[in-house]
Amino acid sequence: MSKNIVVVTPHPDDETLGCGGTLLKYKEKGYNLYWLIVTGMGETFTKERKQQRQNEIDIVTNAYDFKEVFQLDFPTAELDHIPMGDIIGRISQVFSKITPHIVFTPYPGDIHSDHKVVFDATMSCTKWFRYPSVERVLAYETLSETDFSINPDVNGFRPNVYINIDGFLEEKIRIMNIYASEISAFPFPRSEKAIRSLAYLRGVASGYEEAEAFMLLKERVE
Numbered sequence: 675m676s677k678n679i680v681v682v683t684p685h686p687d688d689e690t691l692g693c694g695g696t697l698l699k700y701k702e703k704g705y706n707l708y709w710l711i712v713t714g715m716g717e718t719f720t721k722e723r724k725q726q727r728q729n730e731i732d733i734v735t736n737a738y739d740f741k742e743v744f745q746l747d748f749p750t751a752e753l754d755h756i757p758m759g760d761i762i763g764r765i766s767q768v769f770s771k772i773t774p775h776i777v778f779t780p781y782p783g784d785i786h787s788d789h790k791v792v793f794d795a796t797m798s799c800t801k802w803f804r805y806p807s808v809e810r811v812l813a814y815e816t817l818s819e820t821d822f823s824i825n826p827d828v829n830g831f832r833p834n835v836y837i838n839i840d841g842f843l844e845e846k847i848r849i850m851n852i853y854a855s856e857i858s859a860f861p862f863p864r865s866e867k868a869i870r871s872l873a874y875l876r877g878v879a880s881g882y883e884e885a886e887a888f889m890l891l892k893e894r895v896e
Contacts, residue, residue: 676704676705676706677705677706677775677776678705678706678708678772678773678774678775678776678807679697679700679705679706679707679708679774679775679776679777679778680707680708680709680710680768680769680772680774680776680777680778681693681697681707681708681709681710681778681814682710682712682765682777682778682779682780682792682796683709683710683711683712683780683792684712684713684750684753684780684786684788684789684791684792685711685712685713685750685788686711686727686730686731686734686853687850687853687856687864688780688789688814688816688819689709689734689738689778690734690846690849690850690853691816691817691850691864691869692778692780692814692815692816692886693778693812693814693886693888694738694842694845694846694849694850694886695837695839695842695843695845695846695873695884695886696778696837696839696886697738698738698839698842698845698846699837699838699839699842701738701739705776706741707738707739707740707741708740708741708742708743708744708768708772708774709735709738709740709742709743709744710743710744710746710765710768711731711743711744711745711746712746712748712753712761712765712788712792712795713746713747713748713749713750713751713753713788714745714746714747714748714749714750715727715750716749716750716752726855730852730853730854731743731745733852734849734852734853737845737848737849737852738849742772744768746761746764746765748761748764750788751786751787751788753787753788753791753792754787754788754790754791756791758791758794758795761791761792761795762795762798762799765795765796765798765799766798766799766804769799769805769808770805773805773807774805774807774808775807775808775809775810776809776810776811776812777796777800777808777810777811777812778812778813778814778888779792779793779796779797779811779812779813779814779891780792780793780813780814780816780819781793781813781814781815781816781820781831781889782794782813783820783823783825783828783829783830783831784816784819784820784822784823785819785820785822785823785824785825786819789816789819793813797811797891800892802894808892808894809893809894809895810890810892810893810894811890811891811892811893812835812888812889812890812891813831813888813889813891814886814888815831815833815872815887815888817863817864817868817869817872818863818864821863822863831887831889832889833876833879833887833888833889834888834889834890835887835888835889835890836876836879836880836882836885836886836887836888837885837886837887837888838877838880838882838883838884838885839873839882839884839885839886840877840882840883840884842884843869843870843873843884846869846873847866847869847870850864850866850869851866873885873886
């Protein structure tokens with residue numbers, strides 16, 4: 675039986691920055707990939723900008739061959755003002771439908787408040803007695819969010835799982851370039867050079883040419 679994987683993202687592009695190479699690798703292995711996008715563009719964005727973003731999402735969906743994409747359309751940068759129960763309820767509906775085995779979620783110490791809220795809500799949907807399909811939960815790192823946290827009470831992203839993405843890095847960068855407004859020239863954090871540098875750094879730590887790093891939060895083994 676093919677495993678079901680869901681990547682939960684506060685915003686489009688988090689999936690590629692955090693685990694794009696891993697998703698491409700799992701796609702090649704025949705896993706079923708799902709994408710849950712928690713926020714959407716609100717009233718402050720033009721109709722044209724919203725359509726551009728939707729076009730980007732559609733192209734990225736095809737690139738990863740996601741079986742289904744769920745867009746909850748909560749207002750971006752405002753999740754901390756929305757009742758947590760509302761967000762948990764919507765994520766729960768998706769999890770109940772797709773019965774994921776592996777869950778990728780943002781790291782809770784990221785500087786963007788949306789990432790912290792999405793992490794907390796996602797964790798509420800991984801309890802074994804309500805979501806028995808969930809076997810593994812991994813937190814990914816997001817350039818410009820994880821590395822910019824300066825909260826002295828946060829220990830920082832300390833990976834304990836490394837996935838070899840040798841052969842998938844260039845495709846990850848190609849997909850990231852689909853988000854034209856989110857990528858820029860180095861030393862901007864979301865730049866081709868920064869993405870490559872992080873992959874090489876994680877590779878050095880794990881003995882691979884290129885790697886993505888995660889924090890294993892939960893694992894159930896038969």
